[in-house]
Amino acid sequence: MLDYKITGGTIFDGTGKKGVPADIGIKNDTIAEIGNLSQVTARKTIDASRKNVCPGFIDVHSHSDVFLMIEPSAPSKILQGVTTEVVGNCGASAFPLTKKNRLPSDWAAQNYKTKWHDINTYFHALMKTKPAVNVVSLVGHNTLRASVMGYENRPASSDEIRQMEYLLEQAMDNGAKGLSTGLVYPPGMFTPLSEIKKLAKIISRYKGIYASHMRNEGRKICESIKETIEIAEASGAKIQISHLKTSGKSNWHLLDAVLELIENARDEGIDVTADRYPYIAGYTDLDILLPHWAAEGEKKTIMARLCDKKTREEIIAEIQDSRTENDWENIVIASVFAGKFKKFSGKKLSEAASEM
Template identity: 40%
Template structure:
């Protein structure tokens, strides 16, 4: 008679394939599942009765930024507690490598607002293997599947230079990308709202995507615009897939800003049409109608040319302030225009390293507290005071759109957060703790947008 170390008895088993769930037992020895089914006759050192409970494989989070906090919180409790055992990291163009000697400071400054301040990052690594050996030493039990961030890749070759890549620069980027893919990276991500992703033209992306395709990797993209130019941005992502043959995943799909609500019906149709033409395109979505990112995304990306230091110096010049304010207020900004699209009131500070008391305050409240007649002047003064270092939550999506995307078979639910812990402080987006419980509680159990099997 078979003996296991442990048997979970009488659970409802969802195997993660989407197949119908069934009641049964699970036999485990060591760290392996050895048998699934009716194990009535089997013996075990320990038997756990899980009647009335569902048992499922550890969840795979296809899009998060766990790499940005894992050295500070190697136990990754905020992820383990929501069922996630595997995280795809390096998203939105923001991977922790490759890093070049020439631009080590650039990438360090750039990723600083995303990184947990508890850990002193040495930035001594030059490639993903180097970074992940630090992660391995931390003893984490979270499985991490790395992507190469196109932003980080471009910084390694040309810093924050906004000009198109020359032939030599292109060759240098492809060489670094190829090395990372040979070493096991799963593909490449881009973050086309974040410089230098935003400086990158479609053709440059296509050329890099060809390298990714040749390794059977995939291309994940934070679109150039998720608001007024959402449709064009989806078209661009699909064009990258079409030109290079790479599989495409649209990151945290949404329509930002009230005027764009409902556009996801069109984008999902565009994806279906592209698939019919042979482009392998899918999307992911976090189960909340609010977004979160760094406050530098409120400005046109040209404000960041030359890096964070150059941006802060520039924001002291009255004419620059006036130009930026006009560009935002008159709706001429290329990137999504959160200030105009959702208003100061719906932008809430999550964390401000320099001045923690701003966490939880909206920009409207901050501007009001500072007084003066021009909200942009007050905003820029505040921005300089905190050195442009803060994260924010943006209340800018429609709940109906979130539901539409979750219900669509081409989407996967993700968290898009980083590992954290209560001691980290701030008022972070709840997705860092609650994405998968919310999927199963709200969208599966309460609203029945998906069946339990589909949800899992």
């Protein structure tokens, strides 16, 4: 007797083949039979008539790293058919943690039952919550770099590079599947190309994935694509360009040039792929607007810069200079953690500014 029988659905196996009408029989945790199972008994029958049946989807670009511990039933993923998530993207992973680095602010704002510091203790804490999805993790380069040298705006010393290499190897030995960079965020934005190439070489050795949230997704996107391809060439690592977009309406026309660069690299045998989301908005932290020099250092150092009148004016001037569009109308404040500013949640930046 089968444990489960899924009947009457059209099966799509995920290879791109046409759907086939058939029943599926499951015994223990394995697909035991596919075909006409009308004569086979099962402990439970699931009627899938007029429905499509397919393997669980893999979300290759997820930021659920710590949120799975808060909401392990993962309804936002499970209800879309996602059964595996790849976390640790955009340079941010939950590990390694040392006294020198911090979790991203929206992660740090949550309450956790268990503490962790490396990949083993992270997965131990995560698995204790019995998440509904399978989890694959990359090592976030921002987390890795900051765990060794904090958020300083300078190249790493050779000793610091060795420490990063060691921590990366340790994570790969313990189940990480690659490295992600987030080169718009500190301290990734301070990182010279040579440093990333060295780490990507380790990933290549492990046959892992190097995923990149590139340095620029707007006006300078072609330079960023070239930089990413250069890392692939130098390291031999498989490259995934994360959330490929040409950010800002005035840059939409760059997409053809972007695709050409990727296709040319693929023609030369470089293993470069990309993912893209099907909507025309991005979602990130507001401090991404800060110039590099203003994003350096600890949170209190950054806040002190913003509170100093003269420095704030310099920051404003530089932000305005770097923008071609009226972003303040286009940026919506999606969520706010600080109590007294919660009232701005859901408002455009321009609206919030006029109310301050």
